[in-house]
Amino acid sequence: xxxxxxxxxxCGAEFEKLVLNVSTKVECGNCGSKRVExxxxxxxxxxxxxxxxxxxxxxxxxxxxxxxxxxxCCGIPQ
Numbered sequence: 001x002x003x004x005x006x007x008x009x010x011c012g013a014e015f016e017k018l019v020l021n022v023s024t025k026v027e028c029g030n031c032g033s034k035r036v037e038x039x040x041x042x043x044x045x046x047x048x049x050x051x052x053x054x055x056x057x058x059x060x061x062x063x064x065x066x067x068x069x070x071x072x073c074c075g076i077p078q
Contacts (some may be wrong), residue, residue, distance in 0.1 A: 001018075
């Protein structure tokens, strides 16, 4: 059961909603408008400082910034 992020086109309110079916009509909790847009959700990942990176061969970005640039494994900042 995914939680989607929405933004109301009428009042600009941003909110999250648990949606069981993507065809479900969502209303703004602030103004009641049905003119809402689903937003692109992002997530954050944190790598503990001093933790070691996995083997270079297991890194999907091997050969790019993986570990050697000091940016953490696969470009994730430390």
